[in-house]
Amino acid sequence: MLLRPVIGKLQHKRVVLASSSPRRREILSNAGLRFEVVPSRFKEKLHKGSFAAPHAYAVETAKQKALEVADRMHQKDLRAPDVVIGADTIVAVGGLILEKPVDKQDAYRMLSRLSGKEHSVFTGVAIVHCCTRDGQLDTEVSEFYEETTVKFSELSEELLWEYIDSGEPMDKAGGYGIQALGGMLVEYVRGDFLNVVGFPLNRFCKELARLYHAPRAPGTPRPVQHDSIPAVDTFEDLSDSKGGGSDPARASGGLQAGGARPQAPRTQEADLNGVTDSQPGLPAGLLELMDGFKASKVLLTACKLQVFDVLKDRGPLSATDVAREIDASVGGTARLLDVCAALGLLDKSDRGYSNTETASLHLASDGEQSLHGLAAYHDGPVWGAFTHLGRAVREGAAWTPEPLLQGPHKWSTEATLQFMRASHGLSKLTAQHVATAFDLSPFTSACHLGGCTGALAHKLVQEYPHLQVTVFDLPEVIKLAGDFQTDAQPSERVHFVPGDLSSDSLPPADLYIFCSLLHDWPDDRLHGLLSRISGSCKPGAGLLLAELAPAEEEEEASGAARRPPGLRTRGVGRRPWSPGQYRRLLQRLGFQDVQAARAGGLLHVVLGTRAPP
Numbered sequence: 001m002l003l004r005p006v007i008g009k010l011q012h013k014r015v016v017l018a019s020s021s022p023r024r025r026e027i028l029s030n031a032g033l034r035f036e037v038v039p040s041r042f043k044e045k046l047h048k049g050s051f052a053a054p055h056a057y058a059v060e061t062a063k064q065k066a067l068e069v070a071d072r073m074h075q076k077d078l079r080a081p082d083v084v085i086g087a088d089t090i091v092a093v094g095g096l097i098l099e100k101p102v103d104k105q106d107a108y109r110m111l112s113r114l115s116g117k118e119h120s121v122f123t124g125v126a127i128v129h130c131c132t133r134d135g136q137l138d139t140e141v142s143e144f145y146e147e148t149t150v151k152f153s154e155l156s157e158e159l160l161w162e163y164i165d166s167g168e169p170m171d172k173a174g175g176y177g178i179q180a181l182g183g184m185l186v187e188y189v190r191g192d193f194l195n196v197v198g199f200p201l202n203r204f205c206k207e208l209a210r211l212y213h214a215p216r217a218p219g220t221p222r223p224v225q226h227d228s229i230p231a232v233d234t235f236e237d238l239s240d241s242k243g244g245g246s247d248p249a250r251a252s253g254g255l256q257a258g259g260a261r262p263q264a265p266r267t268q269e270a271d272l273n274g275v276t277d278s279q280p281g282l283p284a285g286l287l288e289l290m291d292g293f294k295a296s297k298v299l300l301t302a303c304k305l306q307v308f309d310v311l312k313d314r315g316p317l318s319a320t321d322v323a324r325e326i327d328a329s330v331g332g333t334a335r336l337l338d339v340c341a342a343l344g345l346l347d348k349s350d351r352g353y354s355n356t357e358t359a360s361l362h363l364a365s366d367g368e369q370s371l372h373g374l375a376a377y378h379d380g381p382v383w384g385a386f387t388h389l390g391r392a393v394r395e396g397a398a399w400t401p402e403p404l405l406q407g408p409h410k411w412s413t414e415a416t417l418q419f420m421r422a423s424h425g426l427s428k429l430t431a432q433h434v435a436t437a438f439d440l441s442p443f444t445s446a447c448h449l450g451g452c453t454g455a456l457a458h459k460l461v462q463e464y465p466h467l468q469v470t471v472f473d474l475p476e477v478i479k480l481a482g483d484f485q486t487d488a489q490p491s492e493r494v495h496f497v498p499g500d501l502s503s504d505s506l507p508p509a510d511l512y513i514f515c516s517l518l519h520d521w522p523d524d525r526l527h528g529l530l531s532r533i534s535g536s537c538k539p540g541a542g543l544l545l546a547e548l549a550p551a552e553e554e555e556e557a558s559g560a561a562r563r564p565p566g567l568r569t570r571g572v573g574r575r576p577w578s579p580g581q582y583r584r585l586l587q588r589l590g591f592q593d594v595q596a597a598r599a600g601g602l603l604h605v606v607l608g609t610r611a612p613p
């Protein structure tokens, strides 16, 4: 199977399509690529006369579109995505460059020029690899273009105006859309059809293959494959994304938001390089699953020992220096640091070890985007629960950590705080995405059910100046919520109300929000809860649900290539819902106009409106 490995090269990266074009979005998602869409604000006004050829103009515009998005995202989050894709489509006829018509007359001028003639459609594409070093954005741009020749029939005035009046020409280069009514104007096409529609998929895949699979020189030995956790002196071999191929982002010191990535089979890569491997592939996915817990434990242990705190904001430190600071043996620390480097969590150089950007941002205990609390929660109660999984299965118990099942009124203050720290970190990280997945400005009051420390509530009031938000949670949680800070200013528009979701009446609101990010509710409990919430909603009230969703779910939902059932490493124990399942559930609960969105590459957010009874 040659298709997936090419697109799959971007699978573990945060990819952004810097385009508002629905066609580009469709072409790339049909190909199985997962990405976020951030339309570029770059104004297409480069001086056409300064380019030697039309394609050079398209390529430069594509590049500027992508760089504008990379730069904006970096400024906003101090973290750029791994890859930004920009594209620009133009029509060239008789030395003239035609872009989108500004009005009907302009469309008329363009289409009359194309009538009865051949013209060229060029799409310029820029693939921008980003990484952040010392707070500065570093980019590496790969660019290319594709040309397709299109011949139009002679167009009568009547046909021309009928087509213009259909409205189709207005958002399309050259004033036509070959994929719809405009197809009727076309006598023939030479070259890639999708290139005309806005994105040269075939050439893009070739470019990915070239970028990520620089051919090996003849006679160069194949890279050696290692376990997920390698011997200390071989860890460098793991620094490549899926092994074997070169990864431009990494080669330039880029870091992966995804962090640890185990090795994948090489058979497919050999295919891509034109070398046929007749041996059956090894069950790499299975071995990966069997081994995966070691990588988790290394990350959790390094967090617990505060390795990432010691290395934050400091130059490279030797293993001896780190060992002294974390009060551990030098040999043991060196091995831990090497494996962290192999997992992509630390950088290792001749001068010692330093944090990657991801580690400083998310694994050190301070900082707005720290997930240190979540790591401690996984290392504690979650790890404990999964250690006794066999017993839970035999007894039919939930896989949820025992303290969480009992509820905070049974927890010690420390256990409650541990859960709240985990929830707080995750909520702060996801709040912006949840708050902006849909336009919530029509609502004036919201209630975040199980809102814990109020991290999302504060983001919501920051985002919507007329919104009042109630945080509703158990008294034991509300009592401790004041211990947690968010980056937002404390607001009088956030109120904390103690109560029990399953028995008390819910505070009045015209939008209810339920984010079960950390919970692994059993089916019946979740359904019961959502039915209750639905019963409390007045007609016209909204219900917003947000859930962490494993990436594989989206693949399944879109019908893209599937992994064998059961071979999942993310979302274990979590409800495997696709957007479609969310939609059906909300509709069953009496909601209409249900919309689903994917946010931040990791969240499903669904919004519905309570229908009249």
Ligand SMILES: Cc1cn([C@H]2C[C@H](O)[C@@H](COP(=O)(O)OP(=O)(O)OP(=O)(O)O)O2)c(=O)[nH]c1=O
Binding pocket: 018, 019, 020, 021, 022, 023, 024, 039, 040, 044, 065, 087, 088, 089, 090, 091, 100, 121, 171, 172, 173, 174, 176, 177, 178, 179, 182, 196, 197, 198
């Ligand atoms: C010629 C032709 C163009 N097009 C479209 C593709 C592009 O979306 C558009 C050309 O404008 P572009 O400026 O390339 O793209 P865009 O404005 O749609 O999106 P963005 O700048 O945010 O990336 O014309 C068709 O859909 N069909 C066609 O047959």
